[in-house]
Amino acid sequence: MNTNFDQPFDFKVSDSSENFDTWINREYIPAESRTLLRNANILFVPHENFHEQKVPVFPHKTEEVFHFLRRHAPKGINVDICIADDDYKEVVLHSALIIFGSIVVSAIALPVLKDLLSEYLKQKLFNKSNSNIKVSLTVVNTSGKGKQFDYEGPIENFDKVVAKIQRAGEK
Amino acid sequence: MDTEAIKQFLNDVHQRHKDYDYTKVKSVLQELKRGFVATNKQDEAKEVWCYEQTINAQKNFMEAYKALKQEKFYEAWCILEKCEIALLYLKPHFYQRFSEYSLDFIENHARMLQSLYPYKLFISPEMLIHHYKCSICDQRVVLRNPCRHEVGEIYNGEMCVRIIDGIEFLGSAFVTNPVQKYSVPFLTDQQTGKTVDPYNYNLVKFLIEKLSTPFDDWSLKWTKKLHPHSKFKHLSRNDKCPCASGKKYKQCCLNKKGVLMDHCIFSIPGIEGCEERIL
Numbered sequence: 001m002n003t004n005f006d007q008p009f010d011f012k013v014s015d016s017s018e019n020f021d022t023w024i025n026r027e028y029i030p031a032e033s034r035t036l037l038r039n040a041n042i043l044f045v046p047h048e049n050f051h052e053q054k055v056p057v058f059p060h061k062t063e064e065v066f067h068f069l070r071r072h073a074p075k076g077i078n079v080d081i082c083i084a085d086d087d088y089k090e091v092v093l094h095s096a097l098i099i100f101g102s103i104v105v106s107a108i109a110l111p112v113l114k115d116l117l118s119e120y121l122k123q124k125l126f127n128k129s130n131s132n133i134k135v136s137l138t139v140v141n142t143s144g145k146g147k148q149f150d151y152e153g154p155i156e157n158f159d160k161v162v163a164k165i166q167r168a169g170e171k
Numbered sequence: 172m173d174t175e176a177i178k179q180f181l182n183d184v185h186q187r188h189k190d191y192d193y194t195k196v197k198s199v200l201q202e203l204k205r206g207f208v209a210t211n212k213q214d215e216a217k218e219v220w221c222y223e224q225t226i227n228a229q230k231n232f233m234e235a236y237k238a239l240k241q242e243k244f245y246e247a248w249c250i251l252e253k254c255e256i257a258l259l260y261l262k263p264h265f266y267q268r269f270s271e272y273s274l275d276f277i278e279n280h281a282r283m284l285q286s287l288y289p290y291k292l293f294i295s296p297e298m299l300i301h302h303y304k305c306s307i308c309d310q311r312v313v314l315r316n317p318c319r320h321e322v323g324e325i326y327n328g329e330m331c332v333r334i335i336d337g338i339e340f341l342g343s344a345f346v347t348n349p350v351q352k353y354s355v356p357f358l359t360d361q362q363t364g365k366t367v368d369p370y371n372y373n374l375v376k377f378l379i380e381k382l383s384t385p386f387d388d389w390s391l392k393w394t395k396k397l398h399p400h401s402k403f404k405h406l407s408r409n410d411k412c413p414c415a416s417g418k419k420y421k422q423c424c425l426n427k428k429g430v431l432m433d434h435c436i437f438s439i440p441g442i443e444g445c446e447e448r449i450l
Contacts, residue, residue, distance in 0.1 A: 051341065057299065063312060064322050064333075071321070085314045094295035094346040123263060124323055132348075 010153060011161060016138050016146035018045075020104055023082045028056060030084050040080035041109040042069065045102045045138075050091060056083060057091040059099035068124070069116045077112050098125065098155070100135035107141050114162040121155055131155055137165060172199045177222060181272045184229045185386035191233045193226050200226075204328040216328035221265045225272050227257035232277045235284070236385035244372045245355060248288060251281050252352050260330060263323065276386065283391055285352075287374040287435070293349040294356055301337030311336065374435060381439050389439045396434035403430060 023029075023045050024037045037043065044066055046056030062081070069079045081088075082104075093099070098121075105113050117135075125131070134152040141147075149165045151158075172180075172195070180196055200219050207216040231254035238247035258278050262269070269275045303312040307320040312333065320331045345356070358367040382389065403413050403420070412423035413430050424430040 051297075053299070060300070063303070063314060066314070067317055067321070081314060083314070085316070088314050090300040091341070092296070092298040092300060092350070094297060094344045094350070095348045096350050097348070 010151065011164070012148075012150045014148050014150075016148040018104065018138055018148075019140045019144050019146045020106075021144070023104060026056075026082065028084070028087060029082065033084055037080050037082065039078045041077060041106040042073070042079045042113050043104040044079075044081040045104055046083055047091070047102070053091070055087065055089060057089050058083070059101040060090050060092045061099075062090060062101050063088065064124075065100060065117075065120060068120050069113075072116055072119065074112060077109055096131065097152070098131055098133040100133060102136040102138070104138045104140060104146070107139050110137075110139055110162070110166055113137075114159070114166075118159060121158070125155075133158060139165065172196065174203070174218075178271075181222065181225050181229065184233075184273050185384070191230055193230055197223070197226065208327045213326070217264065217325040220325050220328045220330065221261060221268075224257050224261040225265070225274065228254050228261065228274055228277055229272070231257060232281060233385050235281070236379075236382075239284075239375065239379045242372075242376070244288070244370070244375060245357075245368065248285070248290065248355065249353055251285055254281050255285075260323075264325065273386065276388075280385075280389075283389075284375070284378075286391075286393070287378060289370040289372065289374075290352070290355050291347060292345050292356060293347070293352060294343055294354040295346045295349040295351075296343045297341040299339040299341055300335055301339070302335075303333040304336045306330075306332045306334050378437060378439070381437075381442055387440060389437060391438070392436045394434045394436060395431050397429040397431055399429050400425070 020038070020040065020043060023043060024034050029037065044058065044062055046058050048056050050057050058081075066079065066081050073079050100117060103113065121133075132153055133155050136148060136150045138146045138148045149161075151161045153161070177196055177199065184191075200222055204216050204219040207213075207219065231250050235247045235250040235254060238244075238250060254277065258274060258281075261274070265274070269278070304310065305312060305318050305320050307326045307329065308318050310318045312318070320326055322331050322333060324331050358369050359365070360367050378389065378391075398413075406413065406420055408419070408421035408425060410420050412418050412420045412425070414424050414432055416423050
């Protein structure tokens with residue numbers, strides 16, 4: 001698994017029962033927000049039941065990454081977040097890991113998401129080469145089926161990992 | 172003192188390492204920034220901010236060196252952390268000029284100094300953040316209706332950061348790679364209540380004794396070296412393996428040719444064959 005990469009990392013692929021609809025129809029999403037969220041092709045989703053928390057939470061700096069993606073997304077790419085504005089909460093964890101959190105993305109928007117996240121790492125963190133990142137991507141194909149890709153490892157592998165995800169998503 | 176004089180002053184950092192009083196330069200910069208902000212010269216105000224951060228990095232690096240010379244190891248550790256943070260903020264805005272003000276030297280050498288410390292475990296909190304405010308406009312951050320300020324960018328000569336407005340402490344944990352490295356665990360003497368420092372600073376001491384200035388161009392290389400079992404005769408089979416794997420000696424290196432340990436090779440100007448292993 002790790003032979004094409006310089007540093008060790010975790011990369012898992014699994015089938016997912018989640019897609020845009022399953023997230024948008026969560027009970028904590030107000031009915032009036034659902035129509036807007038249906039336009040998303042990149043959707044940040046929360047952790048549910050995180051450490052016995054009763055409310056859904058997002059990893060630290062999700063708001064920052066979300067705004068960066070919104071500002072830089074090209075026309076036709078709609079970035080949104082699966083929570084009402086007033087219910088947004090962040091959890092700050094212990095380690096210096098850069099956590100992009102969980103993102104649901106349509107297969108067609110995946111290359112754009114990769115470029116946007118890479119640009120964020122370059123501009124905001126100046127590719128802190130000694131840092132690790134953690135991201136969970138659920139890639140949804142045109143028939144609404146989702147596949148989940150979890151990556152935790154060095155920043156420098158990120159582009160190669162997304163290329164791997166793209167290839168796996170095409171199969 | 173004009174901008175050119177300030178640049179020259181910052182550029183000459185390695186020549187005035189014994190006298191690093193930045194008070195005058197700082198007040199000149201503050202005055203300059205006030206003027207630029209008043210006339211909405213954003214680029215110029217940003218440049219002043221970059222010089223202020225450069226000062227923070229240079230000053231902290233020299234203060235860390237001074238603390239190390241006085242064997243105030245934890246104090247030096249905290250100052251190096253401040254130095255690292257100043258460089259982290261500055262780098263995206265000032266990368267092209269890092270070598271001009273010895274900032275690349277400071278970045279590399281601060282990192283190498285940190286790697287010599289025995290601190291491997293830190294205490295880190297877990298928190299739930301309810302709301303944020305923008306440090307520039309003081310507005311509450313709203314997901315779908317944010318203010319125009321971007322975190323990390325410079326406005327009116329100040330960096331935009333998030334101010335936490337509502338926080339809940341959830342717990343703490345021991346971690347090896349913390350967000351901030353200040354929280355080093357120490358022991359407490361049960362009888363006197365005083366803090367006890369149980370760490371072995373031999374590697375840092377070994378280096379710092381040989382340096383004459385903070386800008387001596389030393390370097391180091393981490394490798395592995397095999398040590399014969401005869402060196403560890405004082406250990407029993409059930410003791411922890413000296414390779415620091417955390418396993419028992421008998422379940423780790425005892426069945427191998429020797430004990431593979433981290434090994435540090437220093438290169439210090441004017442000193443030949445300078446090497447030391449982790450003790």
